[in-house]
Amino acid sequence: MEFGLECSSPFVPAHYQPACLLDLAVNRGVDSHRLLRGTGLFHDDILQGNRAISPAEFFQLIANLRQTLGTDDSSFLLGQHWLPGHFGPASHAIRHADNLHIALQRLEALSCVLSPLQKPRLRVDEHYAYVYWLDSYGSGGQRVFLLEALSAALTSMCRWLSGQRLPWQYQFRHAQPRYIEQYWVHLGEDVRFGCPLDQMRIPREYLSQPWSSASVTAGQVAEREAHAWLQQLPASAGxxxxxxxxxxxxxxxxxxxxxxxxxxxxxxxxxxxxxxxxxxxxxxxxxxxxxxxxxxxxxxxxxxxxxxxxxxxxxxxxxxxxxxxxxxxxxxxxxxxxxxx
The missing domain is CATH 1.10.10.60 (Homeodomain-like)
Known part of the structure; x- marks a missing residue:
């Protein structure tokens, strides 16, 4: 078995999720040079659309965002723009999923593009579907921020594509933060802390409910294109x-x-x-x-x-x-x- 992608591997397109961080900061009055400090990135690199950064550089970008904004809602606001996102065929693949089950399967399979720092894992039993998040590259002090962003991203995406607020339940390993009201606002009140795993759970019957806005053929074509893009990476997983x-x-x-x-x-x-x-x-x-x-x-x-x-x-x-x-x-x-x- 060969080693997969590492925290120093430059595979995250800078004009994908990193650009979302930049836009959030700039819209709140943060100078872009200050945000990009220590990442090896310049604004022009992102605009050119051909620069990739490593997870370690991405972590530095998140640290800069947290330091410059200093707000408790930045992770949740950022997450609302992450899924389906504008990340090429992978985003189109989940945008046009037939239902929640297919969307979650594609999210897991295409996580190198859609969730490059935390790996979503889907597990289904007789009563529930679970999505649990695993750290792919050693996020350290940025782990909670990422979990908040990804939970908000998946929640927001499901609400948009299904046309309803789905009854997700949230379980986190970290202790309850002082800004618990942000969880209630962006995720709902069914949130628990100090749990064994970082995961979201939903009753199984919601998996198969059809999403009327989907174009099935477009989703299937986009999924194949996204997998073709993944094959160009040095490895398929971290x-x-x-x-x-x-x-x-x-x-x-x-x-x-x-x-x-x-x-x-x-x-x-x-x-x-x-x-x-x-x-x-x-x-x-x-x-x-x-x-x-x-x-x-x-x-x-x-x-x-x-x-x-x-x-x-x-x-x-x-x-x-x-x-x-x-x-x-x-x-x-x-x-x-x-x-x-």
Whole structure:
């Protein structure tokens, strides 16, 4: 397995999401040179439409925006312009999705274009559809900002394309911020904090409701064009996304840094450096994959403590409960009560 795109890989078109940040700042009276400081970008680079920046440069741009604006609503306002967006065929593909299910499938498949910094993952069970967000390049202090923007983006897009306000529920890992009213205004009041995962949830029946504004043929053509664009990239996914996929698919096997490094065809030392470069470590990534699977097994499959512990290869359920508490801040017995209220 080869490494995917990294935080230093310049693949994000500067005239896509970065331009939205620039427009928001300029419209609020911020000088463009001040916003672009430290990113290696100039306004003319964006206007020419042929410059790409790396995730690390994108993070710097977000940090500059937050510092210059200093407002609590900038992430939510920015998100309202991100989806479907004006990002070439990928935007057209979700703009002309037949329904929510197809839109979410395309959003996940085309995330390198539509959500380049946080990977959306779609999961559907008997009762709900879930979209959970995973950090693709080590966003660090910009993670909450990005989650707010992306949650607002998906909420706004669904409201526009469906013609109604869909009953999304929101769960975030971070603590409740002091500006909670911005969440209520832009997302609604069904918001929870201190959760095991960063995710949005909606009753499954909304997936198949038709969206009358869609042009099915146009959406299918745009989807093929978008995938053709993705094939021009050096890799189809980020390094952390590839690592997550491998860990999740192999959780029932013994996993250690040395073994996974071998799968990625590098030495353990090089693998550690790659993880450090992305502001994370192997144990953190392994715990994240375990958390995701454990929550799914509990809530969607109805597994018991013993069954989840056995699935994740823990010696006994007591050890697993302690580990789950360390991963999520809560015991498995508290999970359903907390998330399903």
């Amino acid at each position: 390094f952390l996304d590839q690592l997550y996929d491998y860990l999740q698919e192999n959780l029932r096997q013994p996993l250690g840094l040395e073994r996974v490094a071998e799968v990625f065809q590098v030495s353990p030392a090089t693998f550690k450096r790659k993880l450090h470069k992305h502001a994370t470590g192997f144990q953190e990534q392994l715990d994240q994959a375990r958390t995701s699977v454990a929550v799914y097994l509990y809530l969607s499959q109805g597994y018991s403590n013993d069954e989840v512990a056995n699935y994740l290869h823990f010696n006994d359920s007591a050890n697993f409960r302690r580990a789950f508490k360390r991963w999520t801040g809560m015991l498995p017995s508290e999970l359903k009560t907390f998330l399903l209220l």
